[in-house]
Amino acid sequence: MTRTPAPETRDADVRVAVSTVIFSVRRDEHDEPVLSLPLVRRTRDPFDGRWALPGGWLDATEGLDVAASRTLAETTGLTPSYLEQLYAFGAVDRSPTRVVSIVYWALLRSDEVDAQVAAHARGGDAPENVEWFDATDLPPLAFDHDDIVEYTLWRLRNKVGYSRIAHGLLPDEFTLADLREVNETILGKRLDPANFRRQVDTSDTLIPTERFRTGSHRPARLYRYNRDVELADRGPLPTRH
Amino acid sequence: MTRTPAPETRDADVRVAVSTVIFSVRRDEHDEPVLSLPLVRRTRDPFDGRWALPGGWLDATEGLDVAASRTLAETTGLTPSYLEQLYAFGAVDRSPTRVVSIVYWALLRSDEVDAQVAAHARGGDAPENVEWFDATDLPPLAFDHDDIVEYTLWRLRNKVGYSRIAHGLLPDEFTLADLREVNETILGKRLDPANFRRQVDTSDTLIPTERFRTGSHRPARLYRYNRDVELADRGPLPTRH
DNA sequence: CCAAAAGTGTTTAGTCTACACCCATGT
DNA sequence: ACATGGGTGTAGACTAAACACTTTTGG
Numbered sequence: 001m002t003r004t005p006a007p008e009t010r011d012a013d014v015r016v017a018v019s020t021v022i023f024s025v026r027r028d029e030h031d032e033p034v035l036s037l038p039l040v041r042r043t044r045d046p047f048d049g050r051w052a053l054p055g056g057w058l059d060a061t062e063g064l065d066v067a068a069s070r071t072l073a074e075t076t077g078l079t080p081s082y083l084e085q086l087y088a089f090g091a092v093d094r095s096p097t098r099v100v101s102i103v104y105w106a107l108l109r110s111d112e113v114d115a116q117v118a119a120h121a122r123g124g125d126a127p128e129n130v131e132w133f134d135a136t137d138l139p140p141l142a143f144d145h146d147d148i149v150e151y152t153l154w155r156l157r158n159k160v161g162y163s164r165i166a167h168g169l170l171p172d173e174f175t176l177a178d179l180r181e182v183n184e185t186i187l188g189k190r191l192d193p194a195n196f197r198r199q200v201d202t203s204d205t206l207i208p209t210e211r212f213r214t215g216s217h218r219p220a221r222l223y224r225y226n227r228d229v230e231l232a233d234r235g236p237l238p239t240r241h
Numbered sequence: 242m243t244r245t246p247a248p249e250t251r252d253a254d255v256r257v258a259v260s261t262v263i264f265s266v267r268r269d270e271h272d273e274p275v276l277s278l279p280l281v282r283r284t285r286d287p288f289d290g291r292w293a294l295p296g297g298w299l300d301a302t303e304g305l306d307v308a309a310s311r312t313l314a315e316t317t318g319l320t321p322s323y324l325e326q327l328y329a330f331g332a333v334d335r336s337p338t339r340v341v342s343i344v345y346w347a348l349l350r351s352d353e354v355d356a357q358v359a360a361h362a363r364g365g366d367a368p369e370n371v372e373w374f375d376a377t378d379l380p381p382l383a384f385d386h387d388d389i390v391e392y393t394l395w396r397l398r399n400k401v402g403y404s405r406i407a408h409g410l411l412p413d414e415f416t417l418a419d420l421r422e423v424n425e426t427i428l429g430k431r432l433d434p435a436n437f438r439r440q441v442d443t444s445d446t447l448i449p450t451e452r453f454r455t456g457s458h459r460p461a462r463l464y465r466y467n468r469d470v471e472l473a474d475r476g477p478l479p480t481r482h
Numbered sequence: 483c484c485a486a487a488a489g490t491g492t493t494t495a496g497t498c499t500a501c502a503c504c505c506a507t508g509t
Numbered sequence: 510a511c512a513t514g515g516g517t518g519t520a521g522a523c524t525a526a527a528c529a530c531t532t533t534t535g536g
Contacts, residue, residue, distance in 0.1 A: 236388060
């Protein structure tokens, strides 16, 4: 039972990586909203050619959250509106070499997707080998990334139920129909407009504006997200000394 | 924006540790139940002499869960009945050297506490520098372990509300009063016996036995935990291939 | 005026909580 | 018998789903 204390070099060959599952709601060819996520095509073994989650190695001089943001930006050019740690994956056989991956999940506002992509295209620094996929219809991924995405989806759907996290996928101002559509897309089912309205305005997370979106029918009031309330608990509030 | 890809040695000086917050319900001098956890006194710098969470370095040949169990056993001699990953802490300044800690939290059945402690005492391999503390009244801890424990407590109290996880703190057979007492101890408030009974037996997590605990008054039926239902979701079901 | 989405009201079923009450046992 | 915790019943409060209904615009 008692074990000789190991030398400090015991973990010399364990490396730490950071990956991020980042969701956004994009429109397909029929203008239907689709819960989507970007993947990066691997250009080396293992899993050369396979699609994988964006990520990279943890730098010794940066915190985990920062590493997640940085590697996401480096590989995809995207900056999320919401970022939360998901889980640390560390099975011995999940990669040929010993890698512990700290996985984050993130949300990207729908108006930012195209804006950020376009900006990189203009700047000539468009990320390569990046493609968006329907989150519910993915190709087989590298490593254990299939499991990771599945768990992330479960967590997202769960969290949408008890927090107002869907705002992280919308622009500053939006209608209740927009918000409801995002929720419907995530959950994959229709929600009652009347009851949805009541749920959000008893939750105090929305601030009504005096502006309206005018369309083909009765104008809908625009709302803003109330920044006084947290989007959702993000874990242990990483000791912001 | 674009960054030169780093060499594979970028994270050479990041080490991975595993720590565990393990709870049990112990009796104080007045026989009152107290939510307690064991701490280990550090015998070297940094924080020499301070109390810290049990843990140790991740071995390159073992998974994260296994490492949590092993380091817990090595430092305290305890074997948990429930183990779940909590969070990965990796702020740059949380330790003089760069350490990413994967923190687990665990439960230990009340009948196991003394049994395991006694077994080690007999075997002469009693763990040193280990002491149990009231979880709500801890001394200042080493590193960021104060924050970690606080977050763990929050998570435990939360989870007790929507899952039947308190069974992890009880022996195989127990009365509803036992189970309720554990819940009360965790939550720090009284629960209505009648309503508590209904909650648990609509949840299908308990199997009634034909045995009764006889005491000073009307005998109470003993229940067993229904192993067909999971205690609680433990995260992404670590790909048990 | 009509279609369609925005927004309001109401009915109902289910759940949660407090608490009154009966039951079974050791003293 | 009686005190005490084990166990059941139930009325009121609160919540959530379903859906009828009114409002406001564009065509």
